Amino acid sequence: MTSIKPIKNVVPYVNEEKTQIIGSVIYIDNYGNVITNIKKTFFEGIRKGRVFEVSARSHKFKKIHSKYSDIINFDIPEENRNDEGRGLVVFNSSQYMEIAIYKGNTGNVGGASSLMGLKLRDTVTINFVK
Numbered sequence: 001m002t003s004i005k006p007i008k009n010v011v012p013y014v015n016e017e018k019t020q021i022i023g024s025v026i027y028i029d030n031y032g033n034v035i036t037n038i039k040k041t042f043f044e045g046i047r048k049g050r051v052f053e054v055s056a057r058s059h060k061f062k063k064i065h066s067k068y069s070d071i072i073n074f075d076i077p078e079e080n081r082n083d084e085g086r087g088l089v090v091f092n093s094s095q096y097m098e099i100a101i102y103k104g105n106t107g108n109v110g111g112a113s114s115l116m117g118l119k120l121r122d123t124v125t126i127n128f129v130k
Helices: 040-047
Strands: 020-028 034-039 052-056 059-061 087-091 096-101 123-128
Touching (some): 020 040, 034 040, 040 096, 040 123, 059 087
Antiparallel strands (some): 020 034, 034 096, 052 123, 087 096
16 A cells, blocks of 8 residues: 655745745635635734735736625726726635635636646745734
8 A cells, every 4th residue: 555645835834033934825716816825813812903015927916806896996887896806815615715816717818727827736925014
């Protein structure tokens, strides 16, 4: 019987100063949404209410939305909105941090994986401001 090889780097890394979380892309769904290994409880435990910035390649996010449609500004008339194709960060139903493109999928405008150039095991960094 052969032994099972453990996968390394599945757990996000936190620096000594607790000012940074370094996570990884662990899954890309059918819509091109990028799921990381950073769970909401882990994030909030390190965050402790601080301001943060999520970085994935050259893309930066300073807000985590509760749901995809939170990116829509309902104060603007629907015909003037420009929300499709905008990137956002949410915690998905499994409470993992997910980077997505609003109304994006691999069949039309593309998903976060293709539009942001993110692949499995790519790094996602969260920096906290003291």
